[in-house]
Amino acid sequence: MSTAQDPTAEELTSLRETVEDLRDELEKEREARRAIERKLAAHSKQLQNDVEFEWDTGMIEDLSVRSTTGAEFPLGTAVMKRATKDRVQELEARTRKLEEGEVDVVVRNEMDHDALPIERAIALRQQGGSDLSANKERATLVFPEFGPTSRSWSGKMRLDSDGVRRILAEKTDRSSKSWNRNTVVRVMRWVAKLSSDEEPDDRDPYDDGNLIHMREGDRRLELVADRGEWIDWTREAAGGDH
Numbered sequence: 001m002s003t004a005q006d007p008t009a010e011e012l013t014s015l016r017e018t019v020e021d022l023r024d025e026l027e028k029e030r031e032a033r034r035a036i037e038r039k040l041a042a043h044s045k046q047l048q049n050d051v052e053f054e055w056d057t058g059m060i061e062d063l064s065v066r067s068t069t070g071a072e073f074p075l076g077t078a079v080m081k082r083a084t085k086d087r088v089q090e091l092e093a094r095t096r097k098l099e100e101g102e103v104d105v106v107v108r109n110e111m112d113h114d115a116l117p118i119e120r121a122i123a124l125r126q127q128g129g130s131d132l133s134a135n136k137e138r139a140t141l142v143f144p145e146f147g148p149t150s151r152s153w154s155g156k157m158r159l160d161s162d163g164v165r166r167i168l169a170e171k172t173d174r175s176s177k178s179w180n181r182n183t184v185v186r187v188m189r190w191v192a193k194l195s196s197d198e199e200p201d202d203r204d205p206y207d208d209g210n211l212i213h214m215r216e217g218d219r220r221l222e223l224v225a226d227r228g229e230w231i232d233w234t235r236e237a238a239g240g241d242h
Helices: 009-047 075-099 117-127 134-149 161-171 181-193 227-237
Strands: 051-054 064-067 151-153 156-160 213-216 221-226
Touching (some): 009 134, 009 181, 156 161, 161 181, 161 221, 221 227
Antiparallel strands (some): 151 156
16 A cells, blocks of 8 residues: 655645746737737728729839728828928937937847847747747836836836736736736846846846846835936937947
8 A cells, every 4th residue: 555745845836836837828828819819800900991002103202092982192292291301200209218218129130249138039029939938028028118117216217016017917918917926026037137148047137237127126026227227228229329
């Protein structure tokens, strides 16, 4: 007669972590399915508003667009007239964002030695079919929102765990309450670790040498960046030094 041996505390911890990882992977698959459903719905709507392009001469100013209802718009002429104005507005908007510490993440070439691991991860997600883990992929959603949503104080930019939870809710189909603390902390860890230019084994989420690092706030965990370093990085990432 044999008796079953109770699992050790270490085995139980490992099992819990495995279950949490599987739960995260399942949620990632669900999010991917919902994204596909949204794209299909958008394509379906677009098909209901088909347009025809007329471009007989091959000259940009002669390009026009005609809807199925017969309405016509001289797109080429409008583009030529607005090209200079749009460029000026684009540069003004970019300058304003840089001054405010905001940036629309510009993903640099994966072979660019100056690119951070988080930039490469964002590139993988944008290319689709990446093998990023669920929480790494979520980190690529949080990172671009750090500038616009963080609070500035005493030369530091701060985003606490509640702010990260709100970003995850906005970027997915899940409510803020559905994001448990452990998952939010893991996502924050990846944001910080992938903001490091150290080798993978040497990356520490609490290292203040990272572009963004973690720290214990007064009440919650925080992602923190030096404001000056952040603005310098956004300029470099946006090609401001070229």
